[in-house]
Amino acid sequence: MERYNPSSIEKKWQQQWEADGLYRSRVDWDRPKHYAVTMLPYPSGDLHIGHWYSMTPPDAHARYMRMKGFNVLFPMGFDAFGLPAENAAVQRNIHPAIWTAANVERMQTQLRSMGCMFDWEREINSSDPSYYKWSQWFFQKFFEGGKAYRGSAVVNWSPSLQTVLANEQVIDGKDERNGQPVEQRRMEQWFYSITDYADELLSYDGIDWPSSIEAVQRNWIGRSEGAEVVFKTESGDEIEVFTTRPDTLWGATFMVLAPEHDLVGSVTTADHAADVEAYVEATKGRSELERMENEEKSGIFTGGFAINPVNGAKVPIWIADYVLMGYGTGAIMAVPAHDGRDFEFARAFDLDVVPVIEPPEGLVAGDEMQDAYVGPGTMVNSGPLDGTPVTEEKGRKNPSVAAAIDFVEAAGTGKEAINYRLRDWLISRQRYWGGPVPMLYRKDGTVDLVPAETLPVVLPEDVEFLPSGRSPLTYNEEFLATEDAEGEPARRETDTLDTFMCSSWYQYRYLSPGFGAAPFDPEEAAYWLPVDDYTGGAEHGTMHLLYTRFFTKAMRDLGMFEDTKEIMDAHGRDTEGIFDEPMLRLKNQGQILGAERGGDTLLIEGALEGSVFKARSVSVVGASDQGDGDIRGELMGRTENILRVGHDGQVVTVEVPEDAVVDIPAIHGPNDVSQLRHHLEVERMSKSRGNVVNPDELVEAFGADVVRTHLMFAFDWTKGGPWDPSSINGSQRFIDDVWKLGRAEYVSSGGTADRGLLRQVHQTIAKVEHDMDEFSFNTALAALMTLRNAMATVLRDGSVSSSVWSTAIETMLLLLAPIAPHVTEELWSLAGRQESIHLATYPVSNTELAADDEISLIIQVNGKVRDKIMVSAGISSEEAEAVALSSEKVEDWVEGKTVRKVIVVPGRLVNIVVG
């Protein structure tokens, strides 16, 4: 028998499938459709094991759906705009387009080696003018439809990236990509009105998304119920504040404005102007990060006062940077007695603290409070509302909040309000490598659309990149000079679109990537939409996954699905709510992490010089080897020639000068510090950590089928985990065994085990089918391995008839085909089949054949297993009870005791309760 040789088999079939057009997906209204999308990669240059992990299991699921009779569309593309390409251009003087194209080409080859059923005729590339033309078209339609606008706002500016960023791209005051701090600046930018959809985005009706993503998005949208209240100032201004606790209005003893607040100037009195100006200036220079790291409250008095609308009290107006311009109205009423931040501020600046909620344990005077009180109680010092109970409920559900809202509404000084943490989506970027915002500025300063018939606004290719990173569009006169619709000279917008905008609608471009009349062909859309299964990483929860939901809803409201809907109606599809959400089901995969690895054990000689230990010699020894040295321990980490060595329970820093001797017995020839192996934690893979797993090497060593199988078997797909280099052996053995079973000359010695093997075959079908539906690949493979074990035994003893053997082999191949497409195709073909196994019909589990005729009846005494007896599967409860009570083993446990109760679980167990 020839040995299993994946390298020849896999290449052969990949070419064959391509030649046969096996993966072309065409509209066919006579067949049910299944549209599966997996998040498209950024063309960074090399395919990572994470790409395999995120793509091959969904591919197996898509293949499974096709064998189940669905017409499946499973496309692939590239999210090709973005900063890395531009940085490469600045650093290495390669044009982003060239850099990107080269990476795309390389990754296409690598993607093909996975053996996925991608329909390459539908490939998209977001940096292609034929694609971004439509991104620009969407922008213009959104603008015309009132869902995109240019506005001034305090935004996140990244000095290192030389661009603004969306709120979603800033975490802990740092840019989410490269971790550099961002600043707050007031700037004119382009926005999408995602906040108009805040409430609708909070609903997940009709879609099946992980609860964790729902939670993350709910959190991000941050809906809070409360009231807006207006405070009049002595200078005649009105300061609007949002509060979730209008029931504490009577305790508002001062107000605080954000330093960027519009009214700062007019409420500030002349004698305080200089101080205020200095403070505002000082906070401006501080990055968001610095603001947060500074735990002490800072602020300054404006000299101005406002009138508390509920009790007429005169309250001082302060400015402090703990009040954020980006949330609510950028101004707050401060209730130090019942808000921790306000309390801290009041104590720092010696402001009044007036409690207005009496806790159950009694009122503490404001001067004596140690902390703000935020619990339930009763309203006091609150005039007409005294005595109203305060609960821990939010919004109107809390009687005190409800009473306070009613009170301010009646008085005309406020109204019920809902506030969101979500900001409008900032989509303009001051960078080159993106789709140009298709707008222009007329001479008179007004903004207009670039005439639609001239789209796309093409990125000029002949540009010069400056080391500053400043966008070449801003100094490219050829690009800048243009004309408006009337032929008058105008200047182009130089901002480009956020790449997240490009990826907000790509699931629609896949449907007809070459379509010229619209972003997508309604004939295709009517059949394929919506996306049935979407897969990708959970880290996109507040970004891409939120944006794409918004985008689809906005498209719906702008009537962009009307043509599609008409065709759907004509075909009798139910279109109710069908364009409310882009993706019906979402599955998030986990992440593959680097494996933990011990570092070399080092023996170091040298001397302490100042605070560092300077080494004369460093040698690698066995962990149990004896030997004398000044320092002995595991190498925990290394930066250049500085080692961190575990020694006597602590970590010692060792410097290895160039003239020190490094000896690594395992590596012949001259050794240096860079060859030492340091300890690796379980953590994300990255080149700098040296813990990356290269999928190309794995494919080389094991074949794509084994790599695919292993990625699906070794982890719970939704969780991921550390990569264990040795466990892939099990998947290799499995595929090798399937090969052997498929190639074996089976010699039957009778059919004694026919019934048993057939039962197992049909039980396996049911199990695998169920697990594939749920993306539970690891348990599906466990079931297939169990069948493999049974078949290996049968192959040795010949205990089934030849026809049953054939059925078992055939079923094994069919069930495994979506997971390991090449080896199953090869065996299918070698068995004389003319048509591809991937076009075959999925096996159907026969309930009768799958039924057990004997079961192991579990017999418990007081809930503990005491005996197991094989009985007929159809045993009645009475019989089961009789069998249990007559068990000898049970007798020992029941003897001398009274049987109080007998519980029978039909077909499973009998529990005898004695006492």
Place this chain on the structure above:
RNA sequence: GCCGGGGUGGCGGAAUGGUAGACGCGACGGACUCAAAAUCCGUUGUCCUUAGGACGUGAGGGUUCGAGUCCCUCUCCCGGUACCA
């Protein structure tokens, strides 16, 4: 702090309230081999020397005939988010 998710053998992981640890890795013993690899057979939660039994799913309590699974309290880990008024 708040919101998710989780804690099960040496490891990855299985278990509609009903035999805990399926399946696999690793390890150990054996066969084959001059030898090694590969392959094959067997063992493998802990403890009691065994038949057999006791214990065992982060800790403690509860519900139940029966709890890894449901409820309460606590604890630790991972992820998200945070001066959000």
